[in-house]
Amino acid sequence: MIEDILTGIPLGFFLSFMIGPVFFVLIETSITKGFRAAMSFDFGVVLADIFFIAVAYFSSYRLIQSIKDDPALFIFGGIIMFTYGLITFLKLRKAHRNIDTDEEVAELIKKDYLSLFIKGFLLNFINIGVLGFWLAIIIAFGPKLDMETSRMAVFFSAVLGAYLFTDIGKVLLAKQLRRKLTPTNILKVKKVSSILLVIFGLVLMLQGWFPKEKEFVKETLEKIEEKAQ
Template identity: 30%
Template sequence: MSTALLEGISMGLLLSAMVGPVFFTLIQNSLQNGFRHTAVLASGILVSDLLYVLITYFSVNLFAKSSYFEIVLGYAGGLVLGGFGLSSIFKKNVHRPNSGGIPVLKDRKRKGFWKGFSINGINPFVLLFWISIAGVVAIKDSFDALDIGLYYTGILVTVFSIDLLKAFVSKQLSGFVTPKLMQKLNIGVGIFLVLFGIRLAWFAYEKHQALLGGYY
């Protein structure tokens, strides 16, 4: 299997483990409306992510010819991922009484596809995440067009598949989703995000040093 695809799947697994509005919306919607309705909602989330992928990838490519832009993007992406990680580690779980540990999201009176699209799309952290991913792709000189496609495909397909899995098993999971479990999951995901951020910043540092070495 392609290394790029494996890296994309790994990042998709990490993104899927992040606990946020989409996670709780999937569970809540599945409990209320069933799996089929939630599958449509997950499709809206997928299209929203795909739109962000197109926006961030082509926007970054406009400036990708500049070596210094790649370096700045690498450092910035590392900071963003590290910030996500620290935020996840120190995040406090807030839930309403009598909710079984699951925050009850207010119904936006949107159905299926557009509900998923809007909840994912209005979250600014989703855009920041995809900007950081575009930064990862931009500084990977070993990636050709096929590798880039496989990398993004690995992320998107993995996230979509796990969203469907969350919806399918939500009734079984609902009794186990407690604030304490969420805190442990947030910490675990946060540590991995910090490590990814450090790795991205290190790639940018190495590229910076190589560029400086070319001037001497």
């Protein structure tokens, strides 16, 4: 068991620093809304990961292989992410005109933990590439764990535990920037986050439109698998 835990911890740490929409939105949420809000978002992300791990583990290998490479799912997820980022950016541009009003500032830093939890889940869930990532991890590490349910549960618990622990550190560091927040700075941080969502949405759509160009994902997963062997 100890060996399985020690194997999972480095992977969780690596996962926490993978650059993607979740990474930037987590930092933005921490800076603008604080620790509890950021962790509510992060718990939603982890729930989506747990869902994908369960699907990858209990479903047919061929089924998952066909789903994770389906261009339509990449396009669909990319459109949702792109649209959400664009709408958020346009709302922020409109808010900029009334930035000095107390009501507008309160709206910018409004905390709704349940909504943030759902946002974290959905933002991770619509990225079908995450399913492919967890499938690759199961393929790479599963044989070493003899595909035993108990050992797999310990391993993935260690991965997600290390992921959450590392994220707590990132959130606490980002939170320190709140002292320098002004209404204008809040808008800038949220605008950058929304622009990044638009970019990541476009990247997802391009992966669907040009399936052969998804090699960077596959190469990363292959490197992880090679290191595990």
